[in-house]
Amino acid sequence: MSKTILVCPLNWGLGHASRCIPVIREFLKRNCRVVVAASGAPLAMLRDEFGDDAEYMIFPGKEIKYSRGKFMILKLTGQLPGFLFSMYQEYRWIKKITKTLKPDIIISDNRYGARSRSVYSVFITHQLFVRMPPKLRIFQGLSEMINRMFIHAFHECWVPDFPDAPGLSDDLSHKKSINNVFFTGPLSRFQNPEEYKGEEFAFQLPDDFILVLLSGPEPQRSILEDKLSKELEHETVIWFRGLPGNIGLKKTGNHFRFDHGNEQLMGYCLKKARLVICRSGYSTIMDLAVFGKKAILIPTPGQTEQEYLAEMLHNQSYVVSVNQKNLFELHKDIPLAEKLKGIPQMGNSALLADYAGRVLKKV
Incomplete structure (x- = not known):
């Protein structure tokens, strides 16, 4: 019997949806039923990419808004209560949808609330160690501790980079080791x-x-x-x-x-x-x-x-x-x-296939 995979990329530009493409491909290759929960441009991108090979639903939620000028940090900081409330709303929506959809695995790309205690939940991020702005650097340690706490709420975390430093993300992911974290190698929608x-x-x-x-x-x-x-x-x-x-x-x-x-x-x-x-x-x-x-x-x-x-x-x-x-x-x-010489050429890693196969065996 095929497994159902619920994929939930963050609706913040196209990057989160883009790096979910090789993940979706890998599960489709293994004859899984893939359901994409997204909205706006990310949903349009994934629908164009996979057509009838996947299923689609709207992931409700509020978009992050940027400032036009120098008060960017103040605006983003002011949205922090809304971000925490959005996490709570995401968690409630996942709890509701899992009752009808009955997924075997949830893949969340940077949606901290897209997880379930009863469904094996995988978090994708390249920022294990969030960098604070210079004026808020005093809170760097606190922010890292909170981020680890959120990540540990998932069954495991996939980092789209190579295991060895510096990789492509350097200190964002390689500062220190964290339990339940696995490096998949880069995740690009592009191949050869x-x-x-x-x-x-x-x-x-x-x-x-x-x-x-x-x-x-x-x-x-x-x-x-x-x-x-x-x-x-x-x-x-x-x-x-x-x-x-x-x-x-x-x-x-x-x-x-x-x-x-x-x-x-x-x-x-x-x-x-x-x-x-x-x-x-x-x-x-x-x-x-x-x-x-x-x-x-x-x-x-x-x-x-x-x-x-x-x-x-x-x-x-x-x-x-x-x-x-x-x-x-x-x-x-x-x-x-x-x-200049440009970014060194490096393709996707075979590690993703290993991890996808391993989580399927767990459910």
Whole structure:
């Protein structure tokens, strides 16, 4: 009898849904029934990716909102009570849905409340050690203790990185060992770069281009799109805007825009691009590593995890990291980034298959 897997990615940009794709593939390969609980753009992405191979439902909840300006940290901190209440609501919804759906395993990507005492629950995160902003660094130890407490509420935790430091996440995951934590290797939706030949759409697209990948919560996603549109006016650019909707191409001058893309389309563009400009979200970095890309990384303002990852890769001379305030110098950063070696190429690991097989034997 096939097992039922409930997959719940966090609705915070597309990254959490993206790294659930190889997890879903692995369970489908094992003839499991996969039910995706998500909303908005993540749900649209996974529906496009898997079609009738999976089932879908709306995961209710409140979206995190970002500030437009310098009060980002205050706004996010002010939403902390709402975050805790959302965790409680997630837990209640899972408790209710498990009575009718009767899943054998719950896979939660960064949804701290998506777990059950009666259903084997797996938490996916690359942040075992959450980085606090400089002004709140006094609470670093407390935040790590609370995060560990939340993680230990799950039966186990999967970290999408290699077991040995520094990996791709360095201190975010490798600071110290934690019980019930297993390293799956990177989890990218993309596989062997040679598979992305682009026969279906190459004729519509330029041969030489910069690729822009937009993602993350509003309004910062739109703010970055507006800034980059001005700075890249004279470049040939393919855009993936990180929005729900159809995959249809919209062309304006030398700019080619897709609201989002399936694996084949995005894989082809990542393979062909001479440079990628994007946020420094961890899922995006895993995707860049599959192709060994040169990149300009622009951390989301106030998101300390992205700032840390961009700085780490910049200091290793793999990429150029640029503060969103300094995009007016992008014309200088592009040739600099093109001279660097790019993120070392590394694909998905076989560890995921081992862990998926092991948890299926437990239920």
